[in-house]
Amino acid sequence: MLGLMQSQPMLISGLIDHAERHHGDAEIVSRRVEGDIHRSTWAGIAVRSRQVAHALDQLNLLFSDRVATLAWNGYRHLELYFGVSGSGRVLHTINPRLHPDQIAWIANHADDQVLCFDMTFLPLVQAVHARCKTIRQYVALCDADKLPPDSGIPGLVSYEAWIGGQPTSYEWPTFDENSASSMCYTSGTTGHPKAALYSHRSTTLHAFAAALPDVMSLSARDSVLPVVPMFHVNAWGIPYSAALTGCKLVFPGPAMDGKSIYELIEAEKVSYAAGVPTVWQMLLGHMKPGGLRFSTLKRTVIGGSACPPAMISAFNDDYGVEVLHAWGMTEMSPLGTLCTLKNRHLDLPPAEQMKIRLKQGRAIYGVDMKIVDGDGQPLPWDGKTYGDLYVKGPWIVREYFKGEGGDPLVDGWFPTGDVATIDAEGYMQITDRSKDVIKSGGEWISSIDVENIAVAHPAIAMAACIGMAHPKWDERPVVVVVKKPGAQVTREELLQFYQGKTAKWQIPDDVIFVEAIPLGATGKILKTRLREQLKDYALPAA
Numbered sequence: 001m002l003g004l005m006q007s008q009p010m011l012i013s014g015l016i017d018h019a020e021r022h023h024g025d026a027e028i029v030s031r032r033v034e035g036d037i038h039r040s041t042w043a044g045i046a047v048r049s050r051q052v053a054h055a056l057d058q059l060n061l062l063f064s065d066r067v068a069t070l071a072w073n074g075y076r077h078l079e080l081y082f083g084v085s086g087s088g089r090v091l092h093t094i095n096p097r098l099h100p101d102q103i104a105w106i107a108n109h110a111d112d113q114v115l116c117f118d119m120t121f122l123p124l125v126q127a128v129h130a131r132c133k134t135i136r137q138y139v140a141l142c143d144a145d146k147l148p149p150d151s152g153i154p155g156l157v158s159y160e161a162w163i164g165g166q167p168t169s170y171e172w173p174t175f176d177e178n179s180a181s182s183m184c185y186t187s188g189t190t191g192h193p194k195a196a197l198y199s200h201r202s203t204t205l206h207a208f209a210a211a212l213p214d215v216m217s218l219s220a221r222d223s224v225l226p227v228v229p230m231f232h233v234n235a236w237g238i239p240y241s242a243a244l245t246g247c248k249l250v251f252p253g254p255a256m257d258g259k260s261i262y263e264l265i266e267a268e269k270v271s272y273a274a275g276v277p278t279v280w281q282m283l284l285g286h287m288k289p290g291g292l293r294f295s296t297l298k299r300t301v302i303g304g305s306a307c308p309p310a311m312i313s314a315f316n317d318d319y320g321v322e323v324l325h326a327w328g329m330t331e332m333s334p335l336g337t338l339c340t341l342k343n344r345h346l347d348l349p350p351a352e353q354m355k356i357r358l359k360q361g362r363a364i365y366g367v368d369m370k371i372v373d374g375d376g377q378p379l380p381w382d383g384k385t386y387g388d389l390y391v392k393g394p395w396i397v398r399e400y401f402k403g404e405g406g407d408p409l410v411d412g413w414f415p416t417g418d419v420a421t422i423d424a425e426g427y428m429q430i431t432d433r434s435k436d437v438i439k440s441g442g443e444w445i446s447s448i449d450v451e452n453i454a455v456a457h458p459a460i461a462m463a464a465c466i467g468m469a470h471p472k473w474d475e476r477p478v479v480v481v482v483k484k485p486g487a488q489v490t491r492e493e494l495l496q497f498y499q500g501k502t503a504k505w506q507i508p509d510d511v512i513f514v515e516a517i518p519l520g521a522t523g524k525i526l527k528t529r530l531r532e533q534l535k536d537y538a539l540p541a542a
């Protein structure tokens with residue numbers, strides 16, 4: 001017997017319709033590439049997303065055709081999010097930090113038909129457009145009078161001219177909720193990038209889940225600053241959850257330095273912000289010397305790489321901001337776990353609570369996870385045993401676009417490539433990416449643990465731990481560090497700092513001071529590059 005409730009497909013157009021009808025006056029504030037602050041509302045975004053849909057119809061774009069973006073977080077990008085997917089096309093957000101060769105490869109692989117780009121990326125588009133075989137229309141996200149006359153890009157139009165004369169009403173099409181809505185290529189640290197292809201259903205379910213109190217806890221009372229980019233994994237799904245809840249959105253545009261972010265948080269009374277640790281490092285670095293305080297910021301979700309304990313304490317103890325540690329990946333839309341305390345933890349002493357907060361958190365309803373050994377056998381949830389982390393659920397990849405890389409699943413589970421523990425209460429903690437874990441004398445050393453201790457030292461700004469070949473132990477850890485401006489610390493002092501904080505054999509064999517640590521396209525430490533840079537390095541004699 002079937003249930004007798006209405007069957008209505010979950011479509012992204014439904015999210016923007018809802019935001020317009022019920023939260024039409026909630027603000028969407030953007031710092032633009034031009035540097036000024038632009039103000040819109042959910043109603044304004046809705047109207048212009050319908051104009052985008054008309055502009056795409058006029059190009060005779062078919063259902064599921066790909067429309068690419070190379071853009072910062074801003075109102076025009078948000079309009080494309082809803083206009084492209086709402087009208088049945090697939091939004092392909094391209095990460096502008098990728099190498100131009102990779103961008104051209106991705107655009108061709110995705111068969112992109114249209115490319116909308118912020119003016120920051122004009123030189124990039126000029127460099128790759130001749131190689132992008134399928135793109136029929138280039139759109140510069142700018143006013144008509146800002147369009148460069150001699151860009152060299154055939155048929156280039158400004159976004160404002162492109163959507164300007166279009167009708168403001170549009171009948172969103174109804175179709176199968178399993179249809180593709182957007183796509184995102186993984187950074188492709190090994191081989192060619194592969195694309196996760198999200199659906200209207202997976203995106204809507206993820207939007208519901210992400211808004212829950214124990215996940216991002218978004219509401220119509222919040223002013224939300226996604227520093228996480230809309231060009232990578234849909235800014236952790238915040239644009240969709242924001243439309244669902246009607247919160248105010250504040251977009252940083254290209255200005256992600258500490259000063260600009262701080263000013264935006266204060267001016268727009270931001271209550272909630274989301275970002276990767278490297279961005280928050282810059283924010284805290286800006287605030288500390290001037291003794292600056294937050295007037296409205298209450299919570300921040302941090303993920304993408306392990307959040308160092310020192311950062312959680314700084315936000316919590318020095319600024320009264322709750323840190324929510326999150327874990328996920330492109331293939332998971334991206335959210336998998338989020339760390340919030342349970343009722344029974346509320347009376348624990350702060351140090352005990354901190355031990356929990358450091359973990360990547362509990363599975364969000366919809367995500368099933370397990371850790372397995374080398375033979376694929378499930379391992380116990382005791383908080384100590386570590387194994388390969390596998391996941392499954394309705395917003396987790398089943399197959400990559402065009403079947404790239406073959407079947408990624410193992411008995412229906414997606415192997416994340418992360419190594420983790422899970423404790424008896426279901427809190428998961430990432431030990432490492434499987435390719436970064438250091439194998440020393442038959443034991444595994446977590447590079448994250450070694451890095452966390454280094455950045456807890458007051459003189460250290462950033463740390464990366466990598467394994468170096470060792471004749472006796474296979475590998476030994478060394479820690480590569482960047483000092484804070486003006487700070488002093490010696491190799492011996494830093495090694496001494498490890499004493500008592502970890503087992504002796506987990507203390508790195510050496511400290512390498514560098515000016516900068518290479519970061520990848522998503523702001524994560526590029527250990528592959530670091531290993532190349534240190535290929536002539538030799539461990540000190542014991």
Ligand code: ADP
Binds near residue numbers: 185187188302304360
């Ligand atoms: P990529 O395109 O580089 O795969 P993703 O953004 O999909 O980028 O990265 C996902 C990976 O990032 C995860 O598999 C994990 O290794 C790492 N990661 C994400 N969040 C965390 C976290 N909170 N702690 C530790 N590692 C994390």
